[in-house]
Amino acid sequence: MKTQPVRILVIHGPNLQLLGRREVEIYGELTLEEIDRRLEEEAGRLGAELTIAQSNHEGEIVDLIGKAEGRSDAILINPAAYTHTSVAIRDALASVPVPAVEVHLSNIHRREEFRRRSLIAPAAAGQVSGFGPASYLLGLQAAVGLVRQEG
Ligand code: DQA
Numbered sequence: 420m421k422t423q424p425v426r427i428l429v430i431h432g433p434n435l436q437l438l439g440r441r442e443v444e445i446y447g448e449l450t451l452e453e454i455d456r457r458l459e460e461e462a463g464r465l466g467a468e469l470t471i472a473q474s475n476h477e478g479e480i481v482d483l484i485g486k487a488e489g490r491s492d493a494i495l496i497n498p499a500a501y502t503h504t505s506v507a508i509r510d511a512l513a514s515v516p517v518p519a520v521e522v523h524l525s526n527i528h529r530r531e532e533f534r535r536r537s538l539i540a541p542a543a544a545g546q547v548s549g550f551g552p553a554s555y556l557l558g559l560q561a562a563v564g565l566v567r568q569e570g
Pocket of ligand 1: 433434435497498499500501502522523524525526527534
């Protein structure tokens, strides 16, 4: 019997479209396209199907999350700067029965004080932070594992 692909909604938050050019000493030289390519590769290996979106707009991210029920089995999200400010994104995640994994390229807990608090974390199943592009791949593995109920 063929198992159904796990449907993952990947959301990249504000300014992540500039990866590869933006603060490379913090975020590295990989572009968002390259991260997405690696995610697709990993998804193929894991039997997952990705829907990928990038948005600089809080409301658009809220809309994407609000429509996720029935379309996606889990959400992989890098809320970027909204991590530290957005009650709306946190509430959206808490409002849908779709588990979320929060990811960050940098280790937000060893950066400026204002980055150490994530408003999103209490609404997420877990957080992967500090491993560069590998944070996304680890987060994807975790999200697929959550859906398949693996330990
Ligand atoms: C980030 C960390 C955030 O503090 C920052 O605003 C970002 C990227 C990361 O992936 O390390 O834009 O989410």
